[in-house]
Every structure is written in C-alpha cells, then in structure tokens.
Amino acid sequence: MKVYEDRIVTARLPPGAAHGHVLIEPRGKEQLQELSEEESAHVFVVASYAAAILFQGLQAAGTNIIVNERPLQLHVIARAEDDGLDFTWKPKELDEGSMSDAEEKIKDRAFYVGKAAPEVPVTESSAPEEQPEENYLLKHLLKNV
Amino acid sequence: MSEQEELLKKQKENCIFCRINAGEMPAKKVYEDERMLAILDIRPAAKGHTLVLPREHYPIMPLLPPEEFTHLFGRTAALTKAIKEATLSQRATVFIANGPVAGQQSPHFLFHVIPREEGDGLFTIPDKGVNQSDIEPLLKTNLFSVMREHLMKVNRLHLLQMGEAISDEEAAMAERRSAAMDAASARTQEVPVAPQAPPAQAPSPQQLAQIIEQNPDIKQLLLERPDELERIVREKPEFQQLFAGVDIAKLSAFLKSGGQMQAARPEQAPATQPPAQPAPPTQQRMTPRDAPGEEASTEDIKPAAQMTMQELFAYIESKPKLKAYLLQAPEKLKELIPQHPRLSKFFEGANVDAIISAYRAHEEGSAGETTERTMEGGS
Numbered sequence: 001m002k003v004y005e006d007r008i009v010t011a012r013l014p015p016g017a018a019h020g021h022v023l024i025e026p027r028g029k030e031q032l033q034e035l036s037e038e039e040s041a042h043v044f045v046v047a048s049y050a051a052a053i054l055f056q057g058l059q060a061a062g063t064n065i066i067v068n069e070r071p072l073q074l075h076v077i078a079r080a081e082d083d084g085l086d087f088t089w090k091p092k093e094l095d096e097g098s099m100s101d102a103e104e105k106i107k108d109r110a111f112y113v114g115k116a117a118p119e120v121p122v123t124e125s126s127a128p129e130e131q132p133e134e135n136y137l138l139k140h141l142l143k144n145v
Numbered sequence: 146m147s148e149q150e151e152l153l154k155k156q157k158e159n160c161i162f163c164r165i166n167a168g169e170m171p172a173k174k175v176y177e178d179e180r181m182l183a184i185l186d187i188r189p190a191a192k193g194h195t196l197v198l199p200r201e202h203y204p205i206m207p208l209l210p211p212e213e214f215t216h217l218f219g220r221t222a223a224l225t226k227a228i229k230e231a232t233l234s235q236r237a238t239v240f241i242a243n244g245p246v247a248g249q250q251s252p253h254f255l256f257h258v259i260p261r262e263e264g265d266g267l268f269t270i271p272d273k274g275v276n277q278s279d280i281e282p283l284l285k286t287n288l289f290s291v292m293r294e295h296l297m298k299v300n301r302l303h304l305l306q307m308g309e310a311i312s313d314e315e316a317a318m319a320e321r322r323s324a325a326m327d328a329a330s331a332r333t334q335e336v337p338v339a340p341q342a343p344p345a346q347a348p349s350p351q352q353l354a355q356i357i358e359q360n361p362d363i364k365q366l367l368l369e370r371p372d373e374l375e376r377i378v379r380e381k382p383e384f385q386q387l388f389a390g391v392d393i394a395k396l397s398a399f400l401k402s403g404g405q406m407q408a409a410r411p412e413q414a415p416a417t418q419p420p421a422q423p424a425p426p427t428q429q430r431m432t433p434r435d436a437p438g439e440e441a442s443t444e445d446i447k448p449a450a451q452m453t454m455q456e457l458f459a460y461i462e463s464k465p466k467l468k469a470y471l472l473q474a475p476e477k478l479k480e481l482i483p484q485h486p487r488l489s490k491f492f493e494g495a496n497v498d499a500i501i502s503a504y505r506a507h508e509e510g511s512a513g514e515t516t517e518r519t520m521e522g523g524s
Contacts, residue, residue, distance in 0.1 A: 003284040004292060006304040016275035033226035040222035041215040049291045051243060052207055057283045062244025066268055069236040075270055079247040087248060087268055091188035102193045103173040103185055105231035110176035113223045
C-alpha cells in the first residue's frame with residue numbers, strides 16, 4: 001500500500017511490525033552514503049513527518065525511526081506500552097583503548113564531512129568509490145597512447 | 146518568561162549534552178561543526194556507536210528548526226560513511242527514539258549511528274503482518290499534503306513530479322483531495338470577507354508572476370523549454386491549475402523578449418481587439434444593455450486585477466449576470482469585454498481565462514448553489 005512518493009523516495013504501509021508502521025525506501029539506494037546532502041535531509045524529512053502523523057493520528061505513545069542499509073530502508077514505527085517490540089541493546093564492555101581507537105579512526109574519516117574536498121561528489125552511481133580510480137587510470141592510459 | 150521557557154531553561158541546566166557542548170564535561174568527539182556534535186556513546190551497542198546531536202537543546206525531533214534539521218540530517222549520510230569505514234562495517238543503523246516508550250533517554254534530541262555486524266541481533270524488526278489498511282487514508286492524505294507544503298517552502302516542488310512511478314490517476318486523486326481541503330478551508334475563512342486570504346484556486350496573473358519568480362526551475366523551463374513545461378502542465382493537475390488559461394508559448398516568447406512578468410499581458414491581447422466572429426444567436430438575449438456593464442460610468446469599478454481572490458468572488462456573487470456569463474458563457478463574456486467600458490475596466494490587466502477557471506472551480510467547490518439558480522438570476 002503506497003502512501004507517498006516523490007522522485008527520491010517511496011513510502012508504503014508494509015504488513016506491519018505494529019499498527020502504524022511506515023516503510024520509506026529511497027529509490028535505488030543501498031546505503032546512506034549514496035545520498036547527497038540534500039537527499040539525506042529529504043529522506044529524514046519524510047520519516048519525521050510520517051512519525052508525526054502516526055503520533056498525532058494514532059495517538060501513539062512514541063515513535064521509532066530505524067534506518068537499515070543494504071537495502072536502504074527507513075522504518076517509522078508507532079510505539080505503545082507493552083507492544084512487544086524491543087529495540088534496546090545490552091551495552092558492550094569496551095576498554096579505554098578500544099574506545100580511543102574508535103574515536104581516532106572515526107575522527108580521521110569524519111574530517112571531510114560537510115567539506116567539498118577531497119570526496120568525489122556522490123552521484124547516481126552505486127559505486128562512487130571505484131569511479132575516480134578508473135577515470136584516472138583511463139586518463140593516464142590515454143595520455144600514454 | 147513563560148512556564149515553558151522556564152522548564153526548558155531548567156532542562157538545559159541539567160542536560161549533560163549541553164554541558165558536553167559547553168566543554169564542561171568530557172566526551173570522545175568524533176565530529177563537530179558550527180551546529181552539531183558527534184560523540185561516542187559510553188554505553189555502546191557496538192564499537193564505534195556514535196551519538197549525533199545538535200549543539201542547541203531541543204527536547205524532541207519536531208522542535209528542530211528547519212535549518213537545524215537540514216544541517217543535521219544532511220550530514221548524516223557522510224558521517225555514517227565515516228563511521229562504517231572506521232569500523233570496517235558493511236552496514237550501519239541510524240536509530241531515533243521519540244518519546245520514553247520508544248527509548249528516548251535524553252531530553253536533548255539526539256540519535257544513534259551504530260555500525261552493524263552480521264548476526265549481531267540488533268534492531269530486528271519483526272514481521273508481525275499487522276493489517277494496516279485502515280490507516281492508509283490517514284497516511285496518504287496527510288503525508289502528501291505536509292510534503293507538498295514542505296517542498297513548496299524549500300522550492301523543490303518539482304520532486305513531486307513523479308513520472309512513470311506513480312499513476313496519473315493517483316497523482317490527480319491526491320491533488321483533488323488537497324485542492325478540496327484548500328477550498329474547504331478557504332470557505333470557512335470566507336464568512337467575514339478576509340481580503341488577505343490566500344487564493345483557493347487558480348492564481349491571478351500577479352500571483353502567477355510571483356510564483357514564477359519564486360521558482361527558478363519553472364522560470365527556466367518557461368524561458369528555455371516551453372514545450373517541456375507545456376507537457377508538464379498537461380500531465381500535472383497542480384500545474385494545470387497554476388497555468389489555467391495561460392498560453393505558455395506566448396508567455397515564454399514574451400518573457401524572452403524582455404517582458405516584465407507582472408505585465409503578463411500577451412494573453413490579454415485578444416480582449417483589446419473586436420471579436421472576429423459574428424455573435425451567435427444566444428447573444429440576442431444578452432444585449433449590451435442587459436450586460437453587467439450597462440452604465441457608461443466606470444468610476445465605481447475596481448479592476449479585478451487589484452482584488453484579492455476573496456474580494457473577486459464576493460464581487461462576482463453580487464453580480465448575477467456577470468456570474469452567469471462566467472459560468473455558462475465564458476466565450477461570450479470575452480467577446481463582450483471590449484465592447485463595454487465597465488467590463489473593460491473590471492477586467493483590465495487581469496487574465497480573463499484564469500478568473501473564469503478560478504471562479505468555476507470555486508463554484509464547483511461551494512455546495513448548495515446550483516447552476517440553474519445562477520442562470521435564473523442572470524436572465
């Protein structure tokens with residue numbers, strides 16, 4: 001049951017995990033990183049509005065938005081006391097070394113978030129990482145011909 | 146200070162995330178910019194589990210102002226990529242909890258990005274097969290209308306042109322629903338005539354000009370690809386409404402030649418020329434003396450172009466003959482306009498076709514008044 005769509009997403013009511021479960025699927029995307037900044041904001045706008053409609057329209061006690069990848073899906077789920085759903089986790093015991101390691105590694109890679117360089121702008125292609133390498137190689141080869 | 150503001154102030158004073166933001170509490174920051182922070186969760190579901198939050202304290206997601214929302218969630222895609230690469234994960238989950246029942250623990254809005262591993266058993270969404278057909282109308286109507294409003298505000302209405310994926314019937318249905326809702330709300334506002342009320346249906350040339358100015362996409366199409374725009378207008382009800390009675394090719398040529406939008410008058414040209422065709426027999430009933438503009442004086446006539454939609458409709462309501470012409474014989478009306486000073490003055494600078502279609506749509510929307518009755522009033 002399709003309930004909304006535009007050029008970036010479709011939204012439907014799947015056989016639900018709850019009464020009030022909207023599934024939003026960005027068109028042709030497997031992972032969040034394939035979305036441009038604008039598209040990324042857009043899919044969360046749709047999810048946020050869907051959550052607000054479930055909250056107000058169904059008098060839900062709360063809502064969850066859960067985004068999973070491969071394929072990219074945003075689940076918006078109305079919640080109630082004792083609804084039998086459990087999205088909690090048991091915290092992992094990570095030592096200081098492991099936490100610092102994660103901190104350093106993420107920090108390094110997050111440095112370019114929101115900055116233009118040197119990330120290749122994410123395009124329609126589902127394999128943006130390979131592209132520059134190939135193009136460069138191709139250029140190089142052509143140059144040497 | 147209102148009670149609410151006081152409550153918020155108190156909440157902020159006790160908020161650990163506000164203190165982390167202020168540098169008063171330590172945290173492992175992995176990303177920060179002028180609006181947002183990302184820190185490692187100290188009770189992680191997996192290595193690299195990150196909390197993403199706006200620097201400012203907003204208790205719940207719907208309270209995020211649009212610019213904060215766009216910034217925060219715009220950057221989420223790239224941030225998630227960084228977290229996955231750092232933890233060598235193939236997948237990540239973004240988890241948002243609205244309300245304590247859903248697992249919201251902090252009064253400072255935030256969300257989780259969690260790197261995933263095969264078989265980690267996290268966030269399993271059970272397929273309980275709950276039948277949701279009863280809430281289909283709720284979602285369909287509301288999601289479409291809030292998204293339409295949102296996309297209009299951010300100037301990206303073109304995203305709603307769905308092409309092959311959505312059937313035209315479905316799009317038309319959604320559009321009709323929303324138009325009916327607009328009309329309904331316009332009617333409730335109508336009782337004490339509110340001149341500033343928004344137009345319920347087709348816009349006046351001035352409004353059309355404004356809309357085009359505000360939508361560079363449409364303007365560009367109009368200037369560069371009028372044929373493409375014509376195709377879109379043919380297919381999309383919301384555009385049909387917008388361009389009702391407008392000759393797009395003419396308008397495009399006019400704009401290209403450096404014409405000003407507020408003077409979108411090429412459509413008006415025919416009205417200044419005498420009608421080429423002989424008047425059909427029905428016109429006998431409506432001789433010039435019968436027509437709405439019998440007196441030569443035009444002093445008291447306010448041009449339609451200067452009226453709001455509400456005023457215009459109210460004026461037409463008060464003129465049964467004009468109303469009958471508009472609804473029953475718009476072509477005759479157009480022929481009559483140049484022959485009658487009062488009519489000419491009334492329609493001066495206005496897009497006659499837009500007024501006709503707007504008023505017809507308005508009439509179709511208002512209940513209880515049949516066209517037969519309006520005809521009686523006119524004869």
